[in-house]
Amino acid sequence: MKKKGTIKTIVLIFVIVTASITILVGCESANKEIATIYLHLEKAANKESSLSKYQNELNNLQKEENKLYTSILNLKVTSKKIDPILDKARESLQKRQKLIQKENTIIENSYNEAKKIKPIMKKIDDQTLRNKTKKVANSINKRYEIYKKIYNLSNENIKADQKLYNYLQQKNIHITNYDKQIKKFNKDNKQLKDLKEQFNLYTKQYNKEKMTLYKAGNLKWSSK
Template identity: 30%
Template sequence: MYFKKYPFILIVFMLTVGLIGCSDKPNDPTEKMYTILENVVSKEKTFENQQDPLVALEKKEKNLYNQILKLGMKEYGQIVKLADEALASAEKRKELFETETASLKESENEFRKVADLKEDFANPELGQLANELYQIMENRYRAHDELYRQYTKAINHDKELYGMFKNKDIPLEDLKNQVKKVNDAHQKVYTENEKFNKYTEQYNDKKLLFYKKAGLDPAK
């Protein structure tokens, strides 16, 4: 049996950058847009902070799984200990991912302010870019919704497998079937993660283009 683990590494927003050439008119749509976009970055700081711990826990569980496979039933006590450690790790991953998702929801609530602003630009090119940014971000949030569903399922399958290791009488066929479920679940997570990353990259590029076209040059 081989338990495939796909590193859960997400591409996150560009860090907030200082800008020069920003309008001093508080009601200017460009100024409002800038404020919203940078607030979104701030809202996702918690999201960003979950990435390294999530990856570390996934690597830990893969190591625990490999250790379990090397043990025979004569070392059942050690198998139970490792399985319990893996279960605790999976539960911690679930908590971190819930925290990450909550951060994305805060980001989404902030970004929705763009909906009332994107038609206010006198410059049609900026208006078009604002519309494109909005659509890309909508796609990104929906991609994370699906990622959340698939990742939650994957964690549940992981925990089921770890629990099965603690059953001395579990049929080998049952273990094989569960490993297949785990592999399939993680493949779906990988696929959805790639979609999320793609939209994040598109957003970062489009945001930078908007700033340049608006005369908001990133400070060096």
């Protein structure tokens, strides 16, 4: 008997924080608190510069696992050819887990740098500038909160994948239990897709709001 059901692989591409391609130039009219905030936010953005690299590797691994899983579906439950394919899938799973951890480290480092603007924000006398800074800080926090949900769900999915691969290696698979696992997998991936869209939305909002803040603080740039 061949197994039924399909797994829908979600490709997650994060929109990263845009780092300024220019450098801050001293100017008497520039707000000194905003200038300090600029330095922290751009440093945080630079910490995310390698994020796209890990995401591409992650997506390639997920595509590879999907191909391996498709190969498994085309085999009979009792086929001995399943075992080496499952071994490759587990190997890919371990690589995926390591990449997720690296990705998490990048986001954590970036967030730890960006949140340094909070005490500086309290020193801003101009109410308009302070409100604009609050908007930036809120976008930073919301973006981080969404990412942590993505991170936690991704780790749960890895555990579920491991359980699924172990289940597929059994020779007495019950099709009902199998279908339940596939449905849960696809449901979690749909949730990941929705979270990714929220993350990208907050990132775009953050990029826009921080540039608005820089301009309001009379910061000036010149090309590197």
